[in-house]
Structures are given as structure tokens and as C-alpha cells.
Amino acid sequence: MANVIILGSQWGDEGKGKIVDLFADRFDIVARYQGGHNAGHTVFIGEKKYVLKLIPSGILRPGKKAVIGNGLVLDPAALLSEIEALESAGVKVAGNLFISNRAHVLFPAHRMMEKMSEGREGRISIGTTSRGIGPCYEDKIARRGIRVADLLDTGFFRTHYDSVMAEKLTIAKTFGIYSEMDLGSIRDEYERFAERIRPMVCDTAVMLNDAIRAGKSVLFEGAQGTMLDIDHGTYPFVTSSSASAGGACTGTGVAPTRIDGVLGVSKAYITRVGGGPFPTEALDDTGELIRKRGKEFGAVTGRPRRCGWFDVPLLRYTAVVNGFDSLIITKLDVLDEFTEIKVCTGYRMGGKEICDMPPTVAEIEKVEPVYELLPGWNSSTFGISEYAELPGRAKDYLAFLEERTGVEAGCISTGPERNQTIVRAGSRFARLVGA
Ligand code: GDP
Ligand code: IMO
Ligand code: MG
Numbered sequence: 001m002a003n004v005i006i007l008g009s010q011w012g013d014e015g016k017g018k019i020v021d022l023f024a025d026r027f028d029i030v031a032r033y034q035g036g037h038n039a040g041h042t043v044f045i046g047e048k049k050y051v052l053k054l055i056p057s058g059i060l061r062p063g064k065k066a067v068i069g070n071g072l073v074l075d076p077a078a079l080l081s082e083i084e085a086l087e088s089a090g091v092k093v094a095g096n097l098f099i100s101n102r103a104h105v106l107f108p109a110h111r112m113m114e115k116m117s118e119g120r121e122g123r124i125s126i127g128t129t130s131r132g133i134g135p136c137y138e139d140k141i142a143r144r145g146i147r148v149a150d151l152l153d154t155g156f157f158r159t160h161y162d163s164v165m166a167e168k169l170t171i172a173k174t175f176g177i178y179s180e181m182d183l184g185s186i187r188d189e190y191e192r193f194a195e196r197i198r199p200m201v202c203d204t205a206v207m208l209n210d211a212i213r214a215g216k217s218v219l220f221e222g223a224q225g226t227m228l229d230i231d232h233g234t235y236p237f238v239t240s241s242s243a244s245a246g247g248a249c250t251g252t253g254v255a256p257t258r259i260d261g262v263l264g265v266s267k268a269y270i271t272r273v274g275g276g277p278f279p280t281e282a283l284d285d286t287g288e289l290i291r292k293r294g295k296e297f298g299a300v301t302g303r304p305r306r307c308g309w310f311d312v313p314l315l316r317y318t319a320v321v322n323g324f325d326s327l328i329i330t331k332l333d334v335l336d337e338f339t340e341i342k343v344c345t346g347y348r349m350g351g352k353e354i355c356d357m358p359p360t361v362a363e364i365e366k367v368e369p370v371y372e373l374l375p376g377w378n379s380s381t382f383g384i385s386e387y388a389e390l391p392g393r394a395k396d397y398l399a400f401l402e403e404r405t406g407v408e409a410g411c412i413s414t415g416p417e418r419n420q421t422i423v424r425a426g427s428r429f430a431r432l433v434g435a
Contacts, residue, residue, distance in 0.1 A: 001027065002260035002432050003212060005248045006328075007222025009264035009318045011272035012243075013298070013305060015330035015413055016265045017041025020057040020221045022418050023433045028216035030058025031067035031208060033251030034241035035223035036106060036136070037078040038129040040299025044416040048089065051299050054079050056221045060091060067204045070102035071241060071251020073136040074148065076193035078106075099197060100204040100252075101149040107161075108186055109168040110135040115177040126237055127274030129300050137240035139164070148201055151194045161187050205253025212258050220248040220259070226318040227272075234364060237276025245322040261432040264324040264407070266315060268332045268397075271305040273298045277364035280308035280344045294334040309342040309371070312404045317357040319407050326410035326429035329398060333383075333414045338376040341397060345404055346370040374400060383420045387412070390422070 006023070008014045021043045024030050037053040043060060044050075050060060054074065059066040068074065083093045110132030117134065118125050128134060139145035144164055151157050165183050172178035208218055224243040227233045232244050242250060245262045249255060269290055272278050282290065287307045290296065296305035318324075335341055347354050348368040358364050377393035384390055390398075390412075398409050410429020412422040423435045 001217035001434055003218045003220070003254070003258055004261045004263060004432050005220040005222065005245050005259060006263045006265060007243065007245060007248075007322065008225030009266040009315060009322070009324065009327065010225045010270050011227045012225040013040075013271055013273065014225060014265040014267050016222060017043045017052055017057045018413065018416060018418075019265055019328050019330070019411070020219065021045070021060050022421060023435075024058035024061045024064055024219060026217075026434045027058070027064070027219040029065040029067060029208065029211055030056040030219045030221055031069050031204070031252050032056045032072060032221045032223065033069045033248045034071040034243055035239065036073040036131060036133045037075055037082075038131050038133045038239060038300060039223035041223075042299050042416070045418065050086070050089065050091075053082055053300065055082055055086070055093070055097060058219065058221070059086065059093060059096060062092065064096065066097050067208065067252070068097070068099045068103060069204055069252040070100040071247060072100070072103045073106045073133055073140070074099070074103045075106040075131070076190065076197055080193065080196060097200050098202055098204050098207060099148060099200045101147070101152070101201050102205075103148050104136055104140045104145045105148060105151050105190070106132050106136040107146075107165070107190070108132070108181060109165055109183075110139075112172055112177060112179055112181065113168060116171075116175060119177065120175065124236060125275060127276075131300075134240040148197070151190060152198055152201060154191060154194070157191070157194070158187065161190070208252055208254050209258075212254065218254065220252065220254075222247070226321055227314065232318075232321045234276045234361060237274065237361065244318075261325045261428070262322050263326050263328055263429060263432065264318065264322060265328045265330060268329050268335055269294075269310050270308050270314070271296050273301070273303055273305050277361050278306055278308060279314075279347065279364065279367045279369045280311045281306055282308045286338070289337070290334060293337065294331055309344055310401065311344045311369070312401070313344065313347045313357065315405045315407075319405060324407045325432060326427060327401075327405065327407050328411040328413065328429070329401065329409045330413035332394060332398075332412055333381045335376065335397075336380050336382065337378070339378060341374045341376050342371045343374060343400065343404070344369040345372050381414050383417075384414045385419055385422055387422050387424055
């Protein structure tokens with residue numbers, strides 16, 4: 001069996017959770033490689049709804065191992081409450097979840113530090129999830145972060161924590177963002193968290209590589225999306241981790257030579273939450289209709305998602321950065337009621353066609369999308385699970401996206417449930433997931 005990465009090809013919320021849950025049963029292990037509890041992956045199984053934030057969606061498949069890789073930032077309070085919610089919904093977590101000893105630990109002070117970038121005059125507000133994700137990654141890169149292994153080493157943790165947190169208090173007080181915080185009792189609380197997570201902690205890179213060597217297969221689960229990637233996204237309106245395919249290697253310790261394929265999840269349209277440029281944003285009634293039909297409200301913050309039309313140049317860009325073998329087109333059913341569907345097929349700037357994704361926000365904001373209009377199919381695709389049963393115009397729409405992006409659409413999602421999914425026979429997708 002292959003080792004495959006499934007990740008978001010747009011600005012997040014593409015439906016990765018549904019897809020990872022659906023295909024997790026074909027793999028032995030599902031490993032998350034970056035991000036933290038800024039992610040919100042909603043999975044419906046029958047009447048039951050699960051929202052996964054830190055834990056890979058593969059946990060919902062009995063007997064599968066789920067890994068929180070070294071590339072994540074881990075808020076133990078968020079993790080433990082997610083575990084409790086899953087266990088009380090009947091999902092077995094103990095014994096199936098493995099946490100990297102090299103993942104970084106997120107503290108309440110990181111949330112306080114986020115006010116530096118988000119709330120202060122003169123700073124660009126990103127519209128983050130306010131979970132402290134960016135400041136925790138800042139500590140990691142600045143080489144003063146506290147890792148899970150450090151948290152478990154009580155003596156070391158105490159001294160290191162006290163020194164790192166003292167710096168944060170000084171900064172917070174200097175810049176007027178301090179909010180009352182009892183650092184001592186937080187430290188005690190984290191020591192108690194440490195004992196609760198200790199049985200799940202191991203060297204997950206060793207575990208994954210041993211498993212691969214023994215012929216087991218791994219599904220790497222991305223959070224956020226490529227356009228939110230710290231390097232390749234719409235910087236600075238991005239998250240602070242490597243959401244793109246390369247992040248799967250650095251975020252788990254599995255080498256690129258062990259990975260067999262990369263699958264990009266993309267909505268049949270596009271959304272983004274928070275600030276930042278968005279060339280195909282539909283600020284009219286059509287955007288409102290997409291939001292309503294697609295129930296486009298953030299799973300973590302409840303914010304309305306900004307909605308717009310499928311962006312081919314953006315997808316071509318993320319296909320190159322990730323080397324997509326296949327696309328998984330989700331939420332096709334959301335477009336069922338449109339008589340006409342717009343697709344952005346090119347970018348122009350100052351009247352001239354441009355081929356590459358501009359590097360700066362200022363330039364992306366100047367992009368003039370070139371649209372082509374496709375006829376809608378005006379009939380329900382909701383729940384269809386056979387490609388042959390799709391209306392002709394829906395097939396034409398998919399063929400158009402494949403032709404323009406240059407990537408096959410090997411899987412199509414027509415509803416939130418597992419069985420509301422089409423796998424194209426003979427596709428690269430089917431080969432990679434063994435469908
Ligand atoms: P993720 O962050 O990429 O996992 O995506 P989210 O879970 O944040 O957002 C996707 C939402 O769309 C979830 O509520 C899913 O249940 C839902 N969803 C996924 N696929 C489909 C689909 O094909 N059709 C419809 N109507 N909803 C879907
Ligand atoms: P999933 O995994 C959509 C966005 C935030 C903000 C920016 C930075 O569910 O697709 P952060 O808190 O990460 O520093 O915020 O990134 N963002 C997401 N948008 N889906 C997500 O995750 C996101 N995680 C972060 O809205 O614009
Ligand atoms: Mg989401």
C-alpha cells in the first residue's frame with residue numbers, strides 16, 4: 001500500500017476531514033503534520049457530528065493509529081478536552097493516539113502574545129483564530145520553545161518555563177497587552193497535563209519509519225491549506241506552519257523518498273476565513289448563496305467564510321507547489337442551483353496577462369480575474385456516488401476544471417457523509433488509495 005499526503009489546495013476548510021476519515025480505513029496510520037487547534041475538521045458519520053481540531057480524523061476508524069507529528073503545536077488543555085469529547089461519544093482514543101515527543105507545547109501566554117500582532121495599532125491584523133498558534137511557532141523558530149519531551153522532564157520544564165514566561169510578561173507589560181495570569185498555577189496545571197499525556201508520547205518519527213519499513217501504510221493529513229502555508233501562501237495572511245506537501249516530511253520525520261503520492265482537496269468553488277487577498281471573492285448575492293448552501297461558517301470560530309468562484313491560476317500554483325497526483329473536488333452539490341457558474345481561468349494585471357502567483361499582497365490585490373461562464377446543471381447532485389449518475393453539465397464542469405488545472409479530479413464529494421462520494425475508476429486517485 002502507498003503512503004499518501006492529503007492536504008488543502010486552497011485557503012483551508014476544503015473538506016479534508018471528511019476525505020481523510022473516509023479513506024483512513026485503507027491505511028494503517030493517519031499522521032497530522034502541522035498546525036494546532038486552529039484547524040477544524042468536521043466529519044459526519046450518520047447522525048453523529050465530530051469536529052476534530054488537533055487529533056487526526058483517522059481516529060474515528062476503530063483500530064487505526066493516529067499520530068500527532070513533531071510539526072504540530074500542542075495545547076494540552078485543548079487536546080485533553082478533545083479526547084474527552086471523543087471518548088464520551090464512544091470513540092476509543094487511548095491506545096490509538098501517539099504524540100510526538102518533539103511537538104511544541106502551547107501555553108496561555110502565547111494567546112496573550114497574539115494580541116501584539118492582532119490588536120495593536122499599526123500592525124497588520126491577520127484575523128487569526130486567536131489560539132496562540134503563531135506565537136508558539138515563533139518560540140519554536142527562535143529556539144526557546146518548550147517541546148513535549150521538555151514538558152515531561154519536570155526539573156528542566158520548571159526552570160525553562162519560568163525563564164521563557166518571564167520574558168513574555170516583560171514584553172506584555174511593556175507593550176500594554178498584559179492580562180492577569182498566574183504563571184505559577186499554570187505551570188502546576190501543565191505538570192498535571194504532562195502526566196495525563198505521558199502514556200501517549202513517543203518518538204513518532206521512529207514509529208512511522210519502522211511501520212513503513214514493515215510494509216504498513218501512512219496517510220499524512222494536512223491542516224489549513226496551501227494558500228495559508230507560511231512560505232507559499234498569501235504572506236503575511238497565512239498561518240505559521242508548512243501546510244503544503246513538504247511539511248509532511250519535516251512535520252513527521254518521514255523522508256520524501258517514502259511518500260508515493262499527494263492528493264489535493266479543493267472545493268468546487270473557494271472560501272477563506274480571516275483577512276487577506278482573495279481575487280475571486282463574490283461580494284454579491286452569489287457569494288451569499290454559496291455561503292448559505294455550503295453552510296460556510298468556521299468550525300473553530302464560527303466566523304462567516306468569505307466565498308468566491310473556483311480559481312484556476314491559484315489551483316495551478318498549488319498543484320505545482322505540492323505536485324498533486326489528483327484532486328478531490330468537494331461540495332459539488334453546493335453549486336446545484338446556479339444557472340451559470342463562473343470560473344476564473346486567468347489573471348490580468350494592468351491589462352496584461354500574468355502567469356505566476358504574485359508574491360505580495362499588494363500585487364495579488366491588483367489582480368483582475370478573467371472569468372469564463374459555464375452553464376449550471378440545475379439539478380441535484382446531492383449524495384450521488386456514481387460518476388455516471390452526475391448530470392451532463394456537472395461532468396462538463398469537472399472536465400473543464402481538469403483540463404484547465406492540468407490535474408485529474410479522481411474523487412468527487414457530493415455531500416458531507418461518507419457514502420456521498422464518487423471515486424473515478426482507473427484514476428491515479430483510485431490507485432493511490434487502493435479504491
Ligand atoms: P476541513 O477543515 O478541510 O476538514 O473542512 P471543514 O470541516 O472545516 O469544512 C468543510 C465542511 O463541509 C464540513 O462541514 C463538512 O461536513 C462539509 N462537507 C464536506 N464535503 C462536503 C460535500 O461534498 N458537500 C457538502 N454539502 N458538504 C460537505
Ligand atoms: P482547517 O484545517 C481555514 C486562518 C485564520 C487566519 C490565518 C491565521 O480547518 O482548514 P492562525 O490562527 O492559524 O494563526 O490564523 O489562517 N486559518 C484557517 N482558515 N481553515 C483552517 O483550518 C484555518 N486555520 C487557520 O482564519 O486567516
Ligand atoms: Mg476546517
